[in-house]
Amino acid sequence: MSEKNEILVQVDHLKKYFPVKGVKGPGVQAVEDVSLFIRRGETLGLVGESGCGKTTLGRTILQLYNPTSGRIVYGGETIFQGDDPWPVGEDGEKHHAKVAKGKQVNMLPYRRKMQIIFQDPSASLDPRMTVGEIIGEALDIHKLCASKQERTDRIKELLGMVGLNTEHANRYPHEFSGGQQQRVGIARALAVKPEFIVCDEPISALDVSIQSQVVNMLEDMQQDLGLTYLFIAHDLSVVRHISTRIGVMYLGSLVELAESYELNKNPLHPYTKTLLSAVPVPDPEVSRQRQRIVLEGDIPSPMNPPRGCRFHTRCPYATDKCKEAAPEFKEHAPGHWAACHLLG
Numbered sequence: 001m002s003e004k005n006e007i008l009v010q011v012d013h014l015k016k017y018f019p020v021k022g023v024k025g026p027g028v029q030a031v032e033d034v035s036l037f038i039r040r041g042e043t044l045g046l047v048g049e050s051g052c053g054k055t056t057l058g059r060t061i062l063q064l065y066n067p068t069s070g071r072i073v074y075g076g077e078t079i080f081q082g083d084d085p086w087p088v089g090e091d092g093e094k095h096h097a098k099v100a101k102g103k104q105v106n107m108l109p110y111r112r113k114m115q116i117i118f119q120d121p122s123a124s125l126d127p128r129m130t131v132g133e134i135i136g137e138a139l140d141i142h143k144l145c146a147s148k149q150e151r152t153d154r155i156k157e158l159l160g161m162v163g164l165n166t167e168h169a170n171r172y173p174h175e176f177s178g179g180q181q182q183r184v185g186i187a188r189a190l191a192v193k194p195e196f197i198v199c200d201e202p203i204s205a206l207d208v209s210i211q212s213q214v215v216n217m218l219e220d221m222q223q224d225l226g227l228t229y230l231f232i233a234h235d236l237s238v239v240r241h242i243s244t245r246i247g248v249m250y251l252g253s254l255v256e257l258a259e260s261y262e263l264n265k266n267p268l269h270p271y272t273k274t275l276l277s278a279v280p281v282p283d284p285e286v287s288r289q290r291q292r293i294v295l296e297g298d299i300p301s302p303m304n305p306p307r308g309c310r311f312h313t314r315c316p317y318a319t320d321k322c323k324e325a326a327p328e329f330k331e332h333a334p335g336h337w338a339a340c341h342l343l344g
């Protein structure tokens with residue numbers, strides 16, 4: 001039995017930089033100093049504008065991308081640890097090669113436990129393989145079936161679990177609708193009996209009419225199989241109903257994290273307040289009263305992020321201090337973290 005409130009995934013000061021050929025220094029600073037934990041059985045929602053680093057964070061936790069520095073702990077085991085102050089003037093690619101070398105633990109056992117459901121189901125399924133082959137491949141890699149019969153039975157079982165038919169096993173991805181393709185992607189992720197799944201905007205490419213079906217299915221699976229989710233979405237309206245807690249990212253950094261109810265009721269960070277002001281409210285009276293906050297300016301480039309608080313170029317409350325010093329990500333109320341100088 002797992003302990004209640006057991007922490008399954010923990011990330012400390014994680015950074016992921018993408019080197020850019022011919023450019024000295026860090027390159028694209030896609031994930032900057034992110035710390036969070038995910039309890040077993042919970043859904044941690046992760047929101048933020050396009051390009052703020054949500055996918056990169058999810059993939060780096062799974063080590064589908066080599067982390068640049070920080071620590072990742074899974075089930076109490078450290079699966080990455082690297083403390084590499086960026087050498088001034090060193091070429092980015094050389095530095096990355098050095099960091100990647102010797103830092104890898106054997107990820108194969110963790111690959112089974114940690115899975116991902118991709119944003120674009122059609123791009124994530126090999127068009128030359130049948131659905132049965134796609135799901136079967138996952139079973140084969142981890143040697144999960146002792147016989148051919150067991151493998152066939154398991155593929156049928158998985159198709160049933162995601163609401164597809166046995167006969168679908170012999171068809172190719174292009175023969176399916178977007179929603180059905182995503183069901184195949186979910187079956188592939190479930191095939192290896194994972195514990196933790198990064199759901200990377202699993203519904204944003206789907207028709208609105210079927211989005212809630214897929215979300216409901218993911219919630220049912222979580223209940224039945226005791227799964228833990230990192231659920232990525234562009235906006236709060238998608239994640240606020242399904243998440244236990246929600247993290248908000250801006251330009252590579254986590255700016256706020258709290259229980260879902262608390263974040264919606266009592267947002268602390270100016271950027272979270274902006275996001276919340278854009279969420280439609282069904283009650284027309286409340287909707288009229290709520291003031292929509294529109295941010296000025298564009299999101300800066302993660303290749304050249306602003307000094308100090310990364311949000312200062314767009315924050316209506318920015319002071320001189322914000323331009324110089326990055327605010328610490330601190331716990332301001334029990335379980336409610338935020339990074340803003342205004343909060344003390």
Ligand SMILES: Nc1ncnc2c1ncn2[C@@H]1O[C@H](COP(=O)(O)OP(=O)(O)OP(=O)(O)O)[C@@H](O)[C@H]1O
Binds near residue numbers: 051
């Ligand atoms: N493989 C890569 N090589 C170089 N830069 C990358 C790579 N992947 C992502 N980036 C850059 O890192 C930053 C974060 O991208 P990421 O895809 O993680 O954002 P996101 O929040 O998932 O966006 P979206 O909501 O559009 O999916 C972006 O500036 C992006 O261009």
Ligand code: SF4
Binds near residue numbers: 271317318
């Ligand atoms: S630290 Fe300053 S710039 Fe950043 S969010 Fe707070 S007030 Fe705005």
Ligand SMILES: [Mg+2]
Binds near residue numbers: 056200
């Ligand atoms: Mg993404």
